[in-house]
Amino acid sequence: MEPLTASALRGVWATVLLPLRDDESIDLDVIASALDHVLASGVQGVYTNGTAGEFHTLTEAEYDRLHALVADRCAAAGVPFQLGASHPSGQLSLDRIARAAALRPGAIQVVLPDWLPLSEEEVLAAVDRMAAVADGVPLVLYNPPYAKTQVPPELFGKLADEIPALVGAKVPGGDDAWYARMADAVGGRLAIFVAGHTLASGYARGAAGAYSNVACLSPGGAARWYAQITTDLPAALALEERLRGFLDAHIAPLGRAGYSDPALDKTLAAIGGWAPIGTRVRWPHRWVPPEVIPALRAVAEAAVPELFDDFTHPAPTSRKAGAV
Numbered sequence: 001m002e003p004l005t006a007s008a009l010r011g012v013w014a015t016v017l018l019p020l021r022d023d024e025s026i027d028l029d030v031i032a033s034a035l036d037h038v039l040a041s042g043v044q045g046v047y048t049n050g051t052a053g054e055f056h057t058l059t060e061a062e063y064d065r066l067h068a069l070v071a072d073r074c075a076a077a078g079v080p081f082q083l084g085a086s087h088p089s090g091q092l093s094l095d096r097i098a099r100a101a102a103l104r105p106g107a108i109q110v111v112l113p114d115w116l117p118l119s120e121e122e123v124l125a126a127v128d129r130m131a132a133v134a135d136g137v138p139l140v141l142y143n144p145p146y147a148k149t150q151v152p153p154e155l156f157g158k159l160a161d162e163i164p165a166l167v168g169a170k171v172p173g174g175d176d177a178w179y180a181r182m183a184d185a186v187g188g189r190l191a192i193f194v195a196g197h198t199l200a201s202g203y204a205r206g207a208a209g210a211y212s213n214v215a216c217l218s219p220g221g222a223a224r225w226y227a228q229i230t231t232d233l234p235a236a237l238a239l240e241e242r243l244r245g246f247l248d249a250h251i252a253p254l255g256r257a258g259y260s261d262p263a264l265d266k267t268l269a270a271i272g273g274w275a276p277i278g279t280r281v282r283w284p285h286r287w288v289p290p291e292v293i294p295a296l297r298a299v300a301e302a303a304v305p306e307l308f309d310d311f312t313h314p315a316p317t318s319r320k321a322g323a324v
C-alpha cells in the first residue's frame with residue numbers, strides 16, 4: 001500500500017491477536033477468520049506484532065507466516081495495514097524490519113533495542129538505522145511504559161527533526177501538561193497514538209488515534225466510537241467515562257493481580273466474543289480463566305452497550321476518512 005504520512009495516520013487501528021492451541025502453537029485459521037471480522041468492522045486499519053500480538057514470543061518462522069497472511073488479506077480487502085517489526089534485540093529488529101518492508105505495509109512499528117537503557121544519541125542512531133533498513137516504508141516508534149528507554153516529548157521532537165521517515169508515536173498519552181509538551185516538541189510532524197480507551201479525551205487534546213484496546217473488545221464498536229469522536233465529541237466523552245468505569249472496576253484489578261497486558265487484551269476480546277481467540281497467552285504468562293468471561297460480558301454490555309457488535313447502529317462511514 002501507499003506509505004502513510006503523519007497527517008494520513010488517524011483513527012482506530014486493531015491488533016492481530018494470537019489464538020493459541022493447548023501446545024501454544026498459533027492457530028492461523030482462527031487468525032484468518034478473526035482478521036476477516038476486523039477487516040469488515042470499519043476500523044481505519046490493522047496492525048501486527050504489538051505487545052498484544054505477543055511479539056516478544058514469536059519465532060522468526062512464526063513471524064514470517066503470520067505477516068505473509070496478514071499482508072495478503074489486508075491488501076486483498078483494501079484495508080490499510082501496519083506491520084510491527086519489534087524485537088527486544090536491535091539486530092533482530094533490523095532483520096524483521098527488512099522482511100516487513102518487503103510486504104509494503106503503510107508503516108512499520110518498531111521499539112528501541114531493549115536490554116540496556118539508551119542515551120539520546122543512541123536513540124537517534126537506533127531509529128536512523130531502522131529507517132534506512134525500512135527502505136522507504138515509514139516508521140512508527142512504539143514506546144510503552146515498560147520500555148527500558150523512555151522517550152520524552154522533546155526527544156520525539158528531535159527524532160522528528162532528524163528522521164523524516166518517522167511518522168508516528170505509539171505511547172500511552174498523559175495529562176494536559178504532557179499533551180502540551182508533545183504539541184510544542186512535535187507540532188504535527190508525528191501522528192500521536194494513545195491508549196485506546198482514552199481516545200475521545202486524547203483526540204480533544206491533539207491525539208490522532210489509538211492502537212486500541214477498545215478494538216480488542218469490539219472492532220466494530222471501536223470504529224463507531226471513533227466516528228462519534230469526530231462528529232459528536234461530547235457524546236463520545238460520555239461513552240469514555242462509562243468505558244473507563246468498566247475498565248477501572250473489572251479489568252484493572254486483573255492487572256493488579258499480575259495478569260500481563262496481552263492477557264488483558266485477550267480477556268477483552270473474549271468479553272466481546274467476536275472471534276474464538278481465547279484468553280490463553282504464551283509462556284511464562286498466566287491467562288484469565290475463561291469461566292469468568294460471561295459475568296464480565298454482562299457487566300460490559302450494561303456499561304457500554306453501543307460497543308457491542310450486535311447493538312444496531314448506522315454502519316460506520318469513516319474508514320477511508322483518514323486513510324491513504
Ligand SMILES: CC(=O)N[C@H]1[C@H]([C@H](O)[C@H](O)CO)O[C@](O)(C(=O)O)C[C@@H]1O
Nearest residue numbers: 050051052144171172195196211212213
Ligand atoms: C490501552 C491500550 O490501548 N493498550 C494497547 C497498547 C497501547 O496502544 C500502547 O501500549 C501505547 O499506549 O498497545 C498494545 O499493547 C499493542 O501494542 O498491541 C495493545 C493494547 O491494547
